[in-house]
Amino acid sequence: MVERVSPLGEAFRPGTYGNLAEGPGVTLTEATPAAIAEASAFPGSTEPLLAAIETVTGLSLPATPGAGAVGDGAAVFAIGPGRYLVSGAEGLSASLQAAVALDIGTVTDLSHGRAALRIAGPRAEWVLAKLFALDFSPAAFPVGEGRATAHHDVFAHIQRTGGDQFDIYVFRSFARAFWQELCAAAEETGYEVG
Amino acid sequence: MLIPCPHCGPRDVSEFSYQGDATRTRPDPASTDMKAWHDYVYNRPNPAGPHREYWQHAGGCRVHLLLTRDTLTHEVQAVAFARAGLNEGAGKP
Numbered sequence A: 001m002v003e004r005v006s007p008l009g010e011a012f013r014p015g016t017y018g019n020l021a022e023g024p025g026v027t028l029t030e031a032t033p034a035a036i037a038e039a040s041a042f043p044g045s046t047e048p049l050l051a052a053i054e055t056v057t058g059l060s061l062p063a064t065p066g067a068g069a070v071g072d073g074a075a076v077f078a079i080g081p082g083r084y085l086v087s088g089a090e091g092l093s094a095s096l097q098a099a100v101a102l103d104i105g106t107v108t109d110l111s112h113g114r115a116a117l118r119i120a121g122p123r124a125e126w127v128l129a130k131l132f133a134l135d136f137s138p139a140a141f142p143v144g145e146g147r148a149t150a151h152h153d154v155f156a157h158i159q160r161t162g163g164d165q166f167d168i169y170v171f172r173s174f175a176r177a178f179w180q181e182l183c184a185a186a187e188e189t190g191y192e193v194g
Numbered sequence B: 001m002l003i004p005c006p007h008c009g010p011r012d013v014s015e016f017s018y019q020g021d022a023t024r025t026r027p028d029p030a031s032t033d034m035k036a037w038h039d040y041v042y043n044r045p046n047p048a049g050p051h052r053e054y055w056q057h058a059g060g061c062r063v064h065l066l067l068t069r070d071t072l073t074h075e076v077q078a079v080a081f082a083r084a085g086l087n088e089g090a091g092k093p
Helices: A046-057 A092-099 A122-129 A174-188 B032-040
Strands: A015-017 A027-030 A035-041 A068-071 A072-079 A084-086 A105-109 A114-118 A146-151 A154-162 A165-171 A192-193 B002-004 B008-010 B015-022 B050-056 B064-068 B076-081
Touching: A027 A174, A035 A046, A035 A092, A046 A072, A046 A084, A046 A092, A068 A154, A072 A154, A084 A092, A084 A122, A092 A105, A114 A122, A114 A174, A122 A174, A154 A174, A165 A174, A174 A192, B002 B064, B002 B076
Parallel strands: A027 A192, A072 A146
Antiparallel strands: A015 A192, A027 A114, A035 A084, A035 A105, A068 A072, A072 A084, A114 A165, A146 A154, A154 A165, B002 B008, B015 B050, B050 B064, B064 B076
16 A cells, blocks of 8 residues: 655645734644545436446435535535535545446546545635635535635635535646635634644 | 626636637538638737627636627627537536
């Protein structure tokens, strides 16, 4: 088994930084799960695909745009019509591939292609609103839901995984640059890396 | 300019890439009518007003859209998924 190395490298420096007058407003961490996969339904097969995802992860979600769910050790959210980003423990991709029949859709393992960065804290919505033209308020972006967007051509899949917590999935090769961007955006509110 | 993606809701134009004129119809591949092929490949009407065009939400859900856009005002008058089957039951978040 190849040991996975964090794409953040020396840019990941635990500590507190920025404007700490009111304490750190956000906490930044790397939250890359052991396995990440994209499950895509063939036209008209979204419902059976969601049933297969539920069988594997135990998470059920409606076939509506932006829908998602977070559970113990797994998360899933829509990134396009009939397309879902699923994350979880080692072996997730193989389980999904076994559960998704050939006539329903496809499963692509992205574990080594994506990194997940987590921003949490009372100012998380504020910091993210600087980077993305999305409404991050809880009414428009409830817990569990996901959005597919981009920050200056860095594609980002964002899921709200808690009341004031978001996981941002970016291409692994962009992770360090985007991490530094996230740190710069959080200077104003102060941030803790841990 | 905002494009109201039927899947993602209104998003900035920077997330989209233009995929071309949607008013063209391809001649029969067996045709040897040079005028018809020349019109299909090269000639564009460039209207000042409503225009049907393809866009891809490349920086989002990645689907192709078919929209009617006013080239004078950038107002998007109609938008739908380019793949007709996706338009059934689709709603925005």
